Amino acid sequence: MKRNFTSPENQDNKQSKMSSSPQFDTTSITTDASDVIGLQLQQSLLSSNLINEMTKMIITSKSFTDAIAGIIDNQLKQYVNHIKQLEAELKQVNDRAIKFQSKLNDLDQYSKRRDLIIHGIPLTQGEDTSQVVLDLAKSIGVNLDIKDLYATHRLRSRNKQHSPIIAAFVRYSDRQQLYSKRRDLGKGTNKQVFINEHLSSLNHQLFTYARRHLDKKKVFTRNGSVMLYQGQDFNAHYQGWSRNDVVSTAEGMMLNTFLQSHNLSQLVVGVTRPSSVPKLDKSDHSFIQFDVKTQILRKTKMTRTIYDYKTANWELLNNICSKIPFDTLLRNYTNIDEKAVAVEEILLEQVNRVIPHKVITLKPRDKIWFSDDLRVLHKDKVRMYRKMISKPTLVNKNNYEQAVVKFRKACVQAKVEFYKKINHKVSVSSKNWWSLVKHTMGRDRTTAIPALKDKNGDVRVDVQSKVEILNAHFANICTWSGYSNFSSVADKLPLASSRLSVFTATYRDVRKILQRLNCNKSTAPTITNRMLRYLEPSITQCLTHLIRVSFSTTSFPDHWKGGYVNALFKSGDTLDPTNYRPITLLPAISKAFDNVNHKALLLKLEKKGIRGKALEWLENYLSGRSIRTILDGVTSSSLKINKGVPQGSVLGPLLFLIYIDDLALQIKTNIRLFADDAILFFYHTDPIIATTMLNDDLSRVEEWSKSWGLNLNLKKCESITFSSRWYRPRA
Structure with missing residues (x-):
């Protein structure tokens, strides 16, 4: 900007010239004006130098650089954290x-x-x-x-x-x-x-x-x-x-x-080639040394005796058994255990003589339609293959190819015949239909147990160790080690007016039981239900005599107290033996019945009016029981159990119902019982009152269960409120 300084007398002329013309005129600068300008220039120069000096001092100072570096470092850390977060989200x-x-x-x-x-x-x-x-x-x-x-x-x-x-x-x-x-x-x-x-x-x-x-x-x-x-x-x-x-x-x-x-990973992450150029007679890769800390699982072969009941001559077998003098033979034995074993051995001997049977070898990888004839053809194929490998001649090659074709055709024919039989069985019963469904879905075979941990935490893979671990766990479930003084609690129970001192068995009763046996029910590997049912005309008298001797001597045969357990995986870690459920053939063990204390049960039976030899027989029936676990054809050692009722028998559920019979006497609301399941229910217009009543009864149920040694499974307990109102308060 240019400034013009003029004298006062020339201001009028200046204004007139500016109004008449757009031109600017420069006048002379006086001495006072030049001094003013010089002073202003000097001040501006001094201020700019001061600013520059101050700027240099600030920039070169350590505190300033540290502050700027800190700001940049914090910002970079935020960026790095944000980048890592984005990388994690991207992964x-x-x-x-x-x-x-x-x-x-x-x-x-x-x-x-x-x-x-x-x-x-x-x-x-x-x-x-x-x-x-x-x-x-x-x-x-x-x-x-x-x-x-x-x-x-x-x-x-x-x-x-x-x-x-x-x-x-x-x-x-x-x-x-x-x-x-x-x-x-x-x-x-x-x-x-x-x-x-x-x-x-x-x-x-x-x-x-x-x-x-x-x-x-x-x-x-x-x-x-x-x-x-x-x-x-x-x-x-x-x-x-x-x-x-x-x-x-x-x-x-x-x-x-x-x-x-597919959850596969690379184990060798280093360089496998040497840095130097190898010689022509050496490999261009380095040696890799590794150790595999595992054991090869070898599936054991299982043998099973299969009886051909369809072609069995039951009339001939009954005639043979009816001529056996059981009364005379049983007089040679003093106790009930020896008599029961003798009768069982005699019957099995006659059954094996008359009924066609064979011992088959079961392999874990065998198909359900794989037969012994196919196994022979497969062995021939393997033999021809080994012969061809050892002597690769044209004749051996042709023999091997013929063996392969013959084996494949036999497999196809076996599958066709097997499924034809299944289609015929499906129309007969619903059980066969469900068996076909399980076979189609691949659920007809039991899941293998690869390995188990023992009590020390070591992993065991051999079959004998695994079967002993499972058997010890199942025996521990059915072993009582807690509170055993139930007399004071049993004194509060009402005393029955009727009495039962002796059990009796008649020929007619035993005959009806044999005729009603379920032939399709699984049993222990001895006398089957089908044999007992079809041999009813010839063995009823003998079994009646055995039962009467058992009642009179108040002794149940120890040979019939043992149970054979199969392990069934539930859920969780497969290495933990507690995640397997015992499925026993004779007698069966169940979580619903394995907590029943024998002493407490006998006290309740006495309150129900069972006295004398009847009570002594039941005590002998419950005591001295044992279990064995079977896995892949290997049987464990026998272990004693002192808790639980034999669910697989007819008396098992009845004894359990007697054991929990007094639970309903403690309840103020409504209760419904079915086996080991119980339902408490109460209806009221006020949900608060209903909730209070049910909670009081739940407390009584808890006290009753502790008194009699039963544990409640809280994972299976649910609370449900039924109401016609839109707003349903939870109980």
Whole structure:
């Protein structure tokens, strides 16, 4: 900006000139004005120098630099934490995406389980693809009908003359029947035709990549899964095996995704190639030394005696047993135990003489339709294979191929006959129908117990150790070690007016019991229910005599007190023996009945009016019991139990009901009992009153259970409120 300083007398002329013309005139500067300007310039220069000096002092000071560095450091830490949080969230999203992709792949593969893809059949004008598939199946010995095919069509391909045919079957068994005969296509005129499984998109990519980079003989498919085995250097151009940021190729990323989705990890993370150039006669890889701390699980073979009841001559067997002088033979024995064992041995001897039976060997991996004839053919096939390997001649090769074909045909025929029998059994009873459902769903076989921890925490894998661990746990469940003074509590119970001092058994009663036995019920590996039922005309008199001797001597045979336990996995850790439930054949043990104290039960029986020999017999019936656990054909040692009632018998549930009979006397509200289940209910217009009444009764139930040594399973207890109001307060 320019300033003009003028004299006062010239101001009027200046104003007139400015108003008349837009030009600016510069006048002379006086001496006073120049001094003012110089002073202002000097002050401005001094102030700018001062600012510069102060700025230099501030910038070069340590406190200033430390403050700025602290601000930047804090900001960087916030950025780093934010980046780490984003990386963690990204990893979670990536893991979820991998799991979701794996589930989608499994669903996609499951939808294609009944499909087959046929390659190599030339395209003809106006062809019927369904008839082409049927003709191909017929050429290799598979008889199919048009009703067995759900749909058929040709897929798009660059080579239209050899585009593949996809065939969808109605039943999986028909698909497997054709797929199992695919190797026969290499004979005759069908050498260029191949049958493959219909794979999902991801499995197809993995299969194609593996076939391209690995030995084709080591890559195959089985039930829609890609199977491969590699015993040499596995080069997939992928270094990290666990981090996505070092993936070098798309195939490496796909392989990494596959490994992560199947919980596979790389054990060797270091460099396996030496830095120096090796000699020509040495490998370019370093040796890898490792230890595998595990034991090979070998499944034990189990033997079982199978009786052919359909072809049994029961009339002949009854005639033989009726001529046996049981009365004379039993006089040679003094106690009831020896008599019971003698009768059982005599009956088993006659049964084995008359009823056709055989001892079969059960293997864990045997199919349900696998027979002894197939096992013989399989051994012949293995023998021919070993002979061909030792002496690879043309004759041995042909013999091996013939043995393979013979074994496969026998397997197909055995499966067909087995399922025909099942279809006939399904229409007879509902139990057979459910057995077929379990077999179809793969639930007809018991789950193997791989390993168990003992009391010291060591993992045991051998069958003998596992069966002893389970048996010790089950025996501990049925062993009483707590409060045993129940007399004071039993004195408060009401005394029954009627008395029962002696048990009696008649020929008619025993006969009715034998005629009503359930032949399909599982029993211990001795005399079965079917044998007792069909031998009723000839053994009723003998069994009646045994029962009368047992009642008169107040002694129950110890031979019949033992139980054979099978372990059934419930949930949780498979290594923990407490997560297995005992299923006993004779007598059965159940969580609902295994807490009954024998002394307390006898006191209650006495209050019910059972006295004398009847009470003594029941005491002997409950005491001296033992259990054995069976696992994979191995039986554990016998352990004594002193708690619980034998649920598998007729008396078991009755004794348990007597034990909890006085529970209803303690309740002020309403109660309903069914076996070991109890329901308390109360209705009132005021929910607070209903809640108070039920809580008081729950306290009484708790006191009663503690007094009689029973534990309540709180995990199975529920509280439910039923009301017609919209607002339902929770009790």
